Amino acid sequence: MRPQDVLGTQVWPPPNPAETVRPAASATTTLTDLTVPLPEPPSGGEKQPAPRRRRRRGQADPRGHWFLVAVGVVLMAGALLLNGYAVNAVGETHAVPSPADRPSAELDQIRRSGPVLNLTGDKPDSARLPARTVALTFDDGPDPRWTPQLLDVLAKHGAKATFFAVGARIAKNPELTRRIIAEGHEIGNHTYAHADLAAVPEWRLRLELSLTQKALAGVAGMHTRLARPPYSSSPAAVTGTQLRALHAMGREGYLVALTDLDTKDWARPGTEQIVRAALPRGGRGAVIMMHDSGGDRGQTVAAVDRLLTQLARQKYRATTLTSALGMPSAHTPAGDLDRFVGTGLSLAQRGATGFTTAMSWILAVAGALTLLRLLFFLILAWVHARRARGGKRRVGRAPAWPAPPAVTVIVPAYNEEAGIEATVRSLVNTDYPGALEVIVVDDGSSDGTAAIADSLGLPGVRVICQENGGKPAALNTGLAHASHDILIMVDGDTVFEPATIGHLVRPLADPAVGAVSGNTKVGNRRGMIGRWQHIEYVIGFNLDRRAFDLLGCMPTVPGAIGAFRRSALQELGGVSVDTLAEDTDLTMAMCRGGWRVVYEENALAWTEAPTSLGQLWRQRYRWCYGTLQAMWKHRRAVVEPGPFGRRCLGYLMLFQVVLPLLAPVVDIMAIYSVAVGDPLPVVAVWAGFVLVQALSGWYALRLDRERASALWVLPLQQFVYRQLMYLVVIQSVATAVLGVRLRWQTIRREGTFAA
Template sequence: MLTASSLLLHGYANGELGEHEPVPESYGYSPELDRVRSGGPVVDAAPQKPTEQDAADRGPRSLSMPVRTVALTFDDGPDPEWTPKLLDVLERHGAKATFFAVGARVAEYPDLARRIVDEGHELGNHTYAHVDLSAVPAWRRQLELSLTQHAIAGATGMHTHLVRPPYHATPSAVSARQWETMLALDGEGYLVTLADLDTMDWSRPGVAEIVRAGTPYRGRGAVVMLHDSGGDRSQTVEAVDQLLAKLARHGYRATTLAEGLGLGSAHVPADDSSRVLGRLLILAQRGSSLAVDTLAWVMVAAGVLTLARLLVFVVLARSHARRAAGARDRRRRRQAPERPPYRPPVSVIVPAYNEELGIEATVWSLVDTEYPAPVEVIVVDDGSSDDTAERAAALRLPGVRVFRRPNGGKAAALNTGIARASHEIVITVDGDTVFEPATIGHLVAPLADPGVGAVSGNTKVGNRRGLLGRWQHLEYVIGFNLDRRAYDLLGCIPTVPGAIGAFRRAALESVGGLSGDTLAEDTDLTMAISRGGWRVAYEERALAWTEAPTSLRQLWRQRYRWCYGTMQAMWKHRRAVVERGPFGRRALGFLALFHVLLPLFGPAVDVMAVYALLMRDPLPAAAVWAGLLAVQTLTGWYALRLDGERAGVLWALPLQQFVFRQLMYLVVIQSTTTALLGTRLPWQTIRREGAFS
């Protein structure tokens, strides 16, 4: 909300939101208009009461500068580059001027507005966002003028009676609609100021041409229109220097409008409430500009980091795939007939809580294996309120044991199973996951290296029907599994998923087993093993099919637990950053940057992108988005190819960016908020559908 508000204020102040271009209209004619067009540049639009001497003295009154008196007026500022230079020129010549300021610019640069007033110059109202007042409704006109008055009051403590509507130049060019606007401005207490001489300096016609256009004819007085903002005003600065010197030689004096017309001061003290509101407006305006500038840089940085991450991780995954294939080929060539492959007996631990719909399929997949060595299956029912334990026991499968314990959480259930395991190699699998017949053999193979303490398998979404299932399938393949290949090559895998992992008992004992300190017990355990000096490997051929959440509510509960638990584990193992080894600096750094910081800024970046798409030139924003999507699509295609999956599911990727990704952002934001508040999040269970039953 804060980001959106900042963008709205910034867009309004810079004419990107609600901008009204000048409206072409007919020239029109009336006696009042004819009188204005033939009169002076300062218009008192209210009808005058006829006097006894001249009954025709009815209608608007025009004021003109006295002979050899010039009022230099500058529109569209203040500007941090050009306004100070013009003020310096005026000071050198001892001249005074009138600055018709844009309210948003005053709020952005209040110090310049104060300098203008402190040096004896005059401020006028030029609207807040430089809109054509004749093209907007009455409420917008009043808002533009009121905001500008508040900005001037906040910066200088003053209000002004002078106004120059944007896109109004000389009296002779006043249209019928502009005249209606001038009448309304007069009714609000303003003295409308146009110009005798419009130098057209905004078009950069050259210094000599600006001086010529700004020189009054034969000693007449004049109001001269110039600009101190809106682009390169170097010609204006030089021209004003030459013009003032020329006017001084011809006996002119350069003063403010009010002083030249004998009207006293155009400024009146603002009341306290207007000053306070003005200061608040200045703070909001400057804050919004800072926020937008920051967001722009964040958006660029996020885009660059995201693109770099995708490219680097694809390169690392490709190198990992080549290295893994080469290692398998070398093992086959070196394998002697008398040395069989590494096939130790294994114990498989299945922690289960209310898994009655899927526990039978899970246990059957573990028993129906091609693994030649003994496989012990231990089902630990963690205080289920359904028939999980009964269904597992009713299978009466050889090598399967079922234990019941009071509910204590997944970590406690796993420790119970590990304590009852008979073998050195321990495999963990969730109660909603099924293994393929070759999975155990592939999963155990990297443990032939005595330095490997844990192995992560390749988790796949089994229930892919529907859009949500396809989004999660893409996330698992492109995100989790592609990342694990890169992490494996870098030697810093942060998580061996609970759905499929193999552990050396010695590694488990060296870290004291699983801990209940976090809600991501698998990440906590993996980090502890890595810090203990063990290597964690990834085996993409060890496939496990898991049941993904089937509703957004269930997905939220699952990812909220994952994200919050990962943050807990990162904080618990934060000292790994200063320890030797690649894990702390690489894994924790990657997690903090790409899984916490970038998602935290994700919604703001998306809002900024939508803002740029709608309020500015949409082509650059659309091109950047299309480019990132193209890179993500190519990355997805390659990740699917590495995993042996069909690429047809990529049609769901663009939709994933609009819904699924936003949900993950919100999960990170809520998790971070929960962590900062120190709230202890309870275990979040999800409802099972029995996808494999």
């Protein structure tokens, strides 16, 4: 399968050349695309008829995937909210002290009543267990660790019990719930999220009870008529607000089960203390409250074993609550609709739990990988800086040129009238002692780019005009007409410092070096967007290039500044038109061809960065999409010998594709954690990451001899710029997967260096 079949690249067949070359200040002519491999420059200046080439138009950018992204975000948020609700984090409730109760005859009656309350009628009624009968009740489960141990103990003694289960845990542990019922035990409703029913409005109370019934129907095909409110105890402890909640439960048709003996085993007072608190006095019957979830229940398991042994000696019967009262079973069959809804609820609950757990792990792994990458690259950058100061490269000291080599600088230009004059003048006003020619290739500009370059009348400058064929075609035109073997490629919005060319060509004295990446800097960094890009260029690009230089796997020689050996380019067949990131494609091909690609930090080029979010989006969209194309095109490098495929492609896939695609998870999980929990840990982690980034940024700025004061915008970068970058990756991956042919994303030039 060809890369363009998957990633939607445009592969243009090379047409026959028809060209006219002229020195500066001569008549303007046109030139069509050149063939590859590079032809010899034509002799003479006659104009030949140029066959017209049909060009494919790029399709419109895909838009439907944004709907899918929005749906994914909604589902993600829904899963987090459902899981947060199930663990009582969303809408969190806990037992709160009640205000002093006003004297009430009904409240006094309830406090003197039995532990089982019937509040379904006009008058409250209650019941107590008969003598020598106990109903062991366990709250807050089922728990996958402790509930099975309790069931084993109960089976050992032939005892039955009542489990007041939390709906969310029923949905999470369906097999365990079914085991409780299959072994003859009873299940009661303990709300869905263990909410304090005395502290919530009545609609929330009804929702808590209803969701638990739905979960029970979906898991076991039944409902229950028993309920126990969380944070309750004996009737004597009922407060006025709790009584209102008990009445509401009665109106829903529940028998409310409180307790005679509250063991308070949740506090883990010790096995002996739990047993003493659970033993009835004087042969009386009792409802005994314990817990099978909510923490370490080892003491409870041991206490139940000893308690049942002692109760058996005293001729007690341990059975379910309804059986102890001589009532029909609390379990009733559920309807088909409730079973269907409950099954969906159970699946959604387990899915939400699994999703939240997975996202937490992904967040932790992504954070660890980011920190390790940053630390590793900082170490490599430090080593690179030390070697560079010592004049050494990775495989030893490069030989010196016996004499400064002749250099050709190629400037592909399309609608660059705002900055072309500054670019050309910076190339001519150099202190490089060797021979130098500058070729400006006007790629069918509709503005005055060619006329401005032509009117400068600078020595050694040639202007070539051709029909619009794209930047790779313009570069191949310049390569075909270059007079020298050392070639430098420069964008039309970039200016060089006087010493840049000398620094840039110095590493090419080593015959193993095929290309050299220069140090690109943002020239228009006054606005916030410019400052953000300045930090990104220094930290994200130049710091990485130092590491890639040592690792021998440079992925990109930027189009703004790069030097190449002509023989290496001829070996590769020139600049490929297969991708929209021709610089990345060319660099990867050079690495696969066995050429070394190095980074020269002292070769400085100042480029004009986008000045608006829209312009930035178009530029990075093209970069990211083109990089994906190049990665796909060179994917076979993974199984080839050499460090490029194993190191570079894996790094790009992990840190420039996979982790940015997972970046929304970081933001959503952070918002979720702040919304449902204590925000301080989230803020602390975020501040820690920013601090680490600031320290690495300070070091990177120091290496590039830049002011550290630029770092004040780094915290703000996390709230706009970072999100824009990962949305660009999402858009690019969607475009690639859908096979859409992306159009060239042009940006408006501001003429930063015109003065």
